[in-house]
Amino acid sequence: MQSESMQLCIQTRNLNLWYGQFQALKDVNIDVRHGLITSLIGPSGCGKTTLLRCFNRINERFSYVRTKGEIKVLGKNIYDPDVSLIELRKSVGMVFQRPNPVPISVYENIVFGLRIHNRFGVFQKNQLDEIVEKSLIEVGLWKDLKDRLKVKATSLQLEQQQKLCIARLLPLKPEVILMDEPCSALDVEGTRAIEDLMYNLRGHYTIVIVTHNMAQARRTSDECIFMLLGEKIEHDRTENLFLNPRDPRTAEYIEGRYG
Amino acid sequence: MADAIDPATRFAKTDFVIRKERIQAISKALFLIMVVIMIIPLLSIIAYLVYHAMPSLNWEFLIEAPKKGMSEGGIWPAFVGTLYLVVISLAIAAPIGVFAAIYLNEYAKENWFNRIIHLAVINLAGVPSIVHALFGLGAFVYAAQFGYSIISASLTLAIMTLPVIIASTREALASVPASFREACWNVGATRWQTIRAIVLPNSISGILTGIILQVSRAAGETAPIMFTGAVFYKAVARGELFPYYLNEQCMALSMHLYTISTQVPNVKESIPYATAVVLLCSVLVVNASAIALRVWLRNHKKW
Ligand SMILES: Nc1ncnc2c1ncn2[C@@H]1O[C@H](COP(=O)(O)OP(=O)(O)OP(=O)(O)O)[C@@H](O)[C@H]1O
Ligand SMILES: [Mg+2]
Numbered sequence: 001m002q003s004e005s006m007q008l009c010i011q012t013r014n015l016n017l018w019y020g021q022f023q024a025l026k027d028v029n030i031d032v033r034h035g036l037i038t039s040l041i042g043p044s045g046c047g048k049t050t051l052l053r054c055f056n057r058i059n060e061r062f063s064y065v066r067t068k069g070e071i072k073v074l075g076k077n078i079y080d081p082d083v084s085l086i087e088l089r090k091s092v093g094m095v096f097q098r099p100n101p102v103p104i105s106v107y108e109n110i111v112f113g114l115r116i117h118n119r120f121g122v123f124q125k126n127q128l129d130e131i132v133e134k135s136l137i138e139v140g141l142w143k144d145l146k147d148r149l150k151v152k153a154t155s156l157q158l159e160q161q162q163k164l165c166i167a168r169l170l171p172l173k174p175e176v177i178l179m180d181e182p183c184s185a186l187d188v189e190g191t192r193a194i195e196d197l198m199y200n201l202r203g204h205y206t207i208v209i210v211t212h213n214m215a216q217a218r219r220t221s222d223e224c225i226f227m228l229l230g231e232k233i234e235h236d237r238t239e240n241l242f243l244n245p246r247d248p249r250t251a252e253y254i255e256g257r258y259g
Numbered sequence: 260m261a262d263a264i265d266p267a268t269r270f271a272k273t274d275f276v277i278r279k280e281r282i283q284a285i286s287k288a289l290f291l292i293m294v295v296i297m298i299i300p301l302l303s304i305i306a307y308l309v310y311h312a313m314p315s316l317n318w319e320f321l322i323e324a325p326k327k328g329m330s331e332g333g334i335w336p337a338f339v340g341t342l343y344l345v346v347i348s349l350a351i352a353a354p355i356g357v358f359a360a361i362y363l364n365e366y367a368k369e370n371w372f373n374r375i376i377h378l379a380v381i382n383l384a385g386v387p388s389i390v391h392a393l394f395g396l397g398a399f400v401y402a403a404q405f406g407y408s409i410i411s412a413s414l415t416l417a418i419m420t421l422p423v424i425i426a427s428t429r430e431a432l433a434s435v436p437a438s439f440r441e442a443c444w445n446v447g448a449t450r451w452q453t454i455r456a457i458v459l460p461n462s463i464s465g466i467l468t469g470i471i472l473q474v475s476r477a478a479g480e481t482a483p484i485m486f487t488g489a490v491f492y493k494a495v496a497r498g499e500l501f502p503y504y505l506n507e508q509c510m511a512l513s514m515h516l517y518t519i520s521t522q523v524p525n526v527k528e529s530i531p532y533a534t535a536v537v538l539l540c541s542v543l544v545v546n547a548s549a550i551a552l553r554v555w556l557r558n559h560k561k562w
Contacts (some may be wrong), residue, residue, distance in 0.1 A: 075266025084272040086279065091270065119275060 008072075009034040009176060009206040010055060015069035017050060017059070024050045026230045028069075032223075037198060037207040039221035039238065041214065043253065047230040048210040052178050055208070056092040057085060074175060090117055093169035095179040099161035101153035101168070106145055109153045109164055110135050113172045131171050139167040139197055159190030163197060177201070179209040183216065195220050214254060218242055226250045308539065312532035320533055322498040329492060329519055330526045334534055336495035339502055340509035341541070343409055344484060345477045347505075348416035353470050355417075356424030363425070364432040365454055377429075383422035391419040392486035400487055408506045412488030419483055420473040427469025431462040464553040471549040475542040481513040489514040491522070512538045 010032035017025040024047045032038045040048045053059045054071060057078060071078050078088055090113070101109050110132045114123060123131075132149065136142040141163050145156075153164055162182060169177060179198075183191040198207060198220055211217050217224055217238065224238040226247075234241060234250045245251040272280070309316075323333025367373045395415025405411040435458050443453040459466075481489075489511045495502040503509045512534060520531045 074269055076269040078270065082272070083270045084276050086276050087270040087273065117275075 007034040008032065009074060010208070011070075011072040012051075012054075013070040013072075015051075015054065015071060016067070017047075017054065018066045019062070020064045024230050025054070028227075028230075028232050030225055030232055030235055032206060032208060034206050035203050036222040037202055037209065037220055038223045038225060039217040040208065040210045040225050040227060041212075041217050041253075042227035042233075044212075046227045048227055049180055050230075051227070052094075052180055052208060052210055055176065055178055056089045056094060058089075058094065086117075090172050091174050092176045092178065093172070093174040095162070095165050095169070095177065095182045097181045098185050099158055099165050101156070101161050101164050103152060103154045105150050106153050106156070106164060107132055107149040109168050110171060113168060117172060135167040135170045138170055138200070139163040140193065140200075141167060157190075159186050159193055162186060162190070162194060166194075166197065166201075174205060176206045176208065179207065181210050181212060184212065191216070214242075214256075226253060228253070305539070308532050308535050312529055312536045315527070315529040315533035316536060321537060324495050324497055325492070325515075329515075329523050331530070333497075334512065334515060334537060335498060336493055336502060337510040337512045337515035337534070338537065338541075339495070339500070340409075340489070340493075341478050341512040341538075343503055343509055344413050344416060344488075344511055345474055347409065347413035348420065348477050349470065349474060351413065352417040352420045352424055352473070356421050357428050357466060357470075360425045360428035360432060361454060364429045365450060365458065380422045380425050384426050386422075388419055388480050389482045391415055392483040394418065395483055395487040406506065407490075407508050408488050409503055409509050410488075410505045412484040412509075412511075415483045415487045416477045416480065419480065420477055423476070424469055424473055427472070428462075428466050431465025431469065432458060434465060435461045463556055467549055467553055467556075471546055474545045478538065478542060479513055481511075481517055484511055485514055491518050512541075 008031050010030070012028050012030050015025055015028040016023065028051060040051065042048055050059065054067065055073065055078075059065045059067070067079070073088070073092060076083065102112060104112070111123075111128050114128070114131065133142060133146075136145060141160060144160065153161065156164065162185070166177070166182075183194050186194065195216065198209070201207060202222075209217075209221065221238045223235065224241045225235045226233045226241065226245075226249075228249055234245060234247045236246070241250065242254055245254060320333045321338060322335050324335050325337075326332030363373065363376065367376075392415060395411060395418065399405045399411035399414045400407055403411075405414075439457050439461065440453055443457050448456065488508050490508040491510075491514075493502075493508065493510050495510075516531060516534045516538065519526045519534065
């Protein structure tokens with residue numbers, strides 16, 4: 001890897017994960033750098049989603065999941081006993097494959113996080129309005145939705161819903177945004193909109209994106225991680241990984257010999 | 260921004276988090292208490308019944324006929340009577356209910372007529388059993404001239420359970436995802452092929468649960484059969500398997516329990532409790548076998 005001048009945001013050390021008897025992650029060691037967009041690629045079932053869901057410990061909701069190893073987010077091992085899941089998930093937000101806005105109004109979707117993380121009455125109405133406006137501007141929805149803040153979020157177009165799902169993370173000022181195939185339910189236009197949005201968010205947040213779309217990984221990410229059968233095979237700057245893959249398996253995959 | 264915080268204290272619990280966790284723990288405890296509050300009376304009812312029934316709980320009690328004006332002896336005639344009523348009423352109600360529900364859910368178009376039927380079914384399911392009893396008396400005993408008989412009582416019970424079976428079956432069918440059906444239709448399956456291959460196998464346990472719950476209801480109701488075909492007493496030999504003709508009246512457990520608890524003097528103290536325990540156990544056995552059947556069906560699901 002290149003100079004260590006840039007700070008590391010997520011580090012995993014010998015991360016192993018089992019679903020019951022099945023081992024989904026095998027000794028994964030990765031270093032995700034702060035403020036960059038890192039993409040995770042690999043064939044279906046190689047453990048991309050599983051790895052992503054480790055970063056905010058969502059996997060634990062299944063009782064049969066067992067994890068071993070260390071994950072440091074911003075220097076802190078998130079499996080330490082003094083880590084609060086609530087605070088962790090506030091800092092590490094997630095965007096899912098299918099847009100999943102909460103079935104309440106657009107406005108309430110965005111202030112939902114603030115409401116649950118603050119005592120009642122901390123924010124004035126006008127402060128909330130401001131935050132909603134700022135978040136919607138940041139994801140480029142403000143022009144479309146400023147007159148429709150009261151409509152139900154689930155009635156929006158898919159692309160708008162997905163942007164809203166990103167917007168609702170922003171008021172909490174997360175450090176990391178995890179995206180699991182955020183564009184796979186969207187058309188070309190929607191995909192481009194989300195990619196533009198990611199580009200604008202770059203630098204402010206550390207973004208990890210899982211994608212099946214090799215072109216998307218190339219377009220959007222600074223660094224790229226290739227996984228196979230639960231193992232990290234290669235991690236490099238995106239252009240290096242695509243132009244000069246070091247591992248033959250990576251080369252085969254990006255040339256499309258298996259997928 | 261990121262290096263402003265000491266990594267060691269990152270994601271530590273804030274005061275507000277601690278407060279939220281406390282509220283969370285309290286609400287969890289509250290719900291748990293409700294579970295306990297719900298379970299305690301259940302268990303104590305069972306314990307109370309079994310404790311008082313102990314002196315009479317034996318094989319003889321089940322297969323013996325009542326003696327000395329029903330103040331002693333067993334409950335065989337009532338037990339068999341209940342068996343008759345439940346089996347016949349469900350043999351009528353279950354197929355009609357399930358098939359009707361299949362039609363309503365899988366074939367009928369979504370229009371005002373269908374909605375009215377749906378509304379009617381839901382409302383009928385909530386009608387008190389005494390109303391069904393009155394209807395049974397008028398329709399089966401008098402109009403159809405079946406007289407006071409097992410057949411009248413079973414039909415009345417069937418009418419009573421039918422709407423609930425339809426409603427629960429529809430619910431079970433509706434819980435099968437529409438995408439399963441679409442997948443079938445898109446390879447050119449007819450509606451019936453889809454129902455047989457996909458919808459029924461995936462909803463059978465829900466359908467069975469709905470029917471089984473009605474077994475307990477049919478076994479426990481007193482009013483409908485009292486009006487249409489159950490009697491206080493009928494002479495039946497010990498352990499006789501087919502003591503009744505369908506055009507005769509019969510004894511039934513629920514009715515028998517009512518009679519010996521309120522109408523007959525000097526009944527041996529443990530007999531009413533033992534009767535209740537038998538009623539309870541029969542329902543339990545039926546429910547348990549339904550669960551067993553469901554497990555079996557799930558493991559052999561290849562029809
Ligand atoms: N909840 C679960 N229970 C058991 N096994 C699971 C579970 N989730 C995933 N797996 C298994 O773990 C492996 C990795 O799954 P994962 O979803 O992380 O793959 P992925 O790389 O995200 O695949 P895809 O590209 O299809 O989304 C797969 O073999 C999968 O079958
Ligand atoms: Mg995945």
